[in-house]
Amino acid sequence: MRRTAVVTGASRGIGRVTAERLVKKGYRVYGLCRKVPKEKAGIRFISCDVSRKAQVEKAFGKILEREKQIHVLVNNAGMGISGAVEFATEEEIEKQLSVNLKGSIFCSQAVIPAMRKAGQGRILFVSSLAAIFPLPFQSFYSVSKAGVNAFSDALGIELAPFHIQTCTLMLNDVKTEFTDYREKCFEGNEIYQGRIARSVGKMEASERQGMEPETVAETVIRLLSKRRMPSHATAGTASRLLTLADRLLPAEFVLRLLAVLYG
Numbered sequence: 001m002r003r004t005a006v007v008t009g010a011s012r013g014i015g016r017v018t019a020e021r022l023v024k025k026g027y028r029v030y031g032l033c034r035k036v037p038k039e040k041a042g043i044r045f046i047s048c049d050v051s052r053k054a055q056v057e058k059a060f061g062k063i064l065e066r067e068k069q070i071h072v073l074v075n076n077a078g079m080g081i082s083g084a085v086e087f088a089t090e091e092e093i094e095k096q097l098s099v100n101l102k103g104s105i106f107c108s109q110a111v112i113p114a115m116r117k118a119g120q121g122r123i124l125f126v127s128s129l130a131a132i133f134p135l136p137f138q139s140f141y142s143v144s145k146a147g148v149n150a151f152s153d154a155l156g157i158e159l160a161p162f163h164i165q166t167c168t169l170m171l172n173d174v175k176t177e178f179t180d181y182r183e184k185c186f187e188g189n190e191i192y193q194g195r196i197a198r199s200v201g202k203m204e205a206s207e208r209q210g211m212e213p214e215t216v217a218e219t220v221i222r223l224l225s226k227r228r229m230p231s232h233a234t235a236g237t238a239s240r241l242l243t244l245a246d247r248l249l250p251a252e253f254v255l256r257l258l259a260v261l262y263g
């Protein structure tokens with residue numbers, strides 16, 4: 001039987017490459033995004049804004065009309081908003097949390113009943129190292145990914161008796177259009193003595209030098225093929241060393257280092 005996977009944010013970047021890899025692996029792949037691309041590469045696209053619960057329910061309803069089961073959900077859709085906390089508008093805060101965190105929650109809620117009835121399923125969250133290394137001037141992005149990590153862990157415990165596994169994949173910099181799509185607010189840059197622009201500029205420079213999305217897609221495939229997915233995972237040696245450092249080093253030291261790098 002062909003296995004079914006749903007990948008959110010499948011129109012470009014990490015989601016696109018991951019969806020293509022899953023197609024090559026023999027999965028029937030559904031891709032959710034707002035702007036359905038012309039070039040589909042075997043991915044069945046459904047237009048859906050993951051931050052809108054009604055749209056998510058409709059999209060998964062359509063998939064479940066066609067498929068008996070959804071074996072895999074990759075919660076990948078995401079975006080970044082940067083700026084100083086004191087100048088962030090209610091709309092910006094809401095958007096950041098709605099797309100990255102609520103979107104993952106809504107999509108997970110939409111697949112749980114079918115996975116529970118089938119007695120199996122895997123939900124993988126594309127998170128960020130910003131979840132454990134909170135970034136100044138990207139506070140709400142960091143909050144959204146810390147939320148994703150907590151949600152993945154709590155959900156994994158809830159669903160374990162139904163043999164549904166969760167995994168949060170914390171990524172370092174990846175070379176995608178994520179950087180170009182970031183919504184940047186420089187309000188208060190002078191008050192903050194140029195720190196907002198410097199911090200975001202540094203981050204963007206390292207994203208442009210980051211790993212290829214193919215490396216992430218390979219990691220996703222490897223994680224999904226494991227009999228038991230780890231609860232937490234990273235991609236690449238540098239990320240593994242960083243997560244180890246987080247476990248070994250005192251919080252004060254890590255925060256001081258983050259202040260030097262991005263403060």
Ligand SMILES: NC(=O)c1ccc[n+]([C@@H]2O[C@H](COP(=O)([O-])OP(=O)(O)OC[C@H]3O[C@@H](n4cnc5c(N)ncnc54)[C@H](OP(=O)(O)O)[C@@H]3O)[C@@H](O)[C@H]2O)c1
Nearest residue numbers: 009011012013014033034035049050077078171174176178
């Ligand atoms: N790139 C990095 O350095 C990096 C590092 C750590 C973690 N990540 C995480 O990796 C994930 C993928 O990022 P990426 O680098 O591949 O970025 P990307 O190239 O900008 O792709 C983002 C994808 O998400 C979709 N998307 C955005 N908002 C959406 C919404 N409201 N509803 C549905 N789909 C939406 C976009 O499609 P539409 O615009 O058509 O909706 C697109 O397909 C994100 O969760 C991001 O936080 C990225």
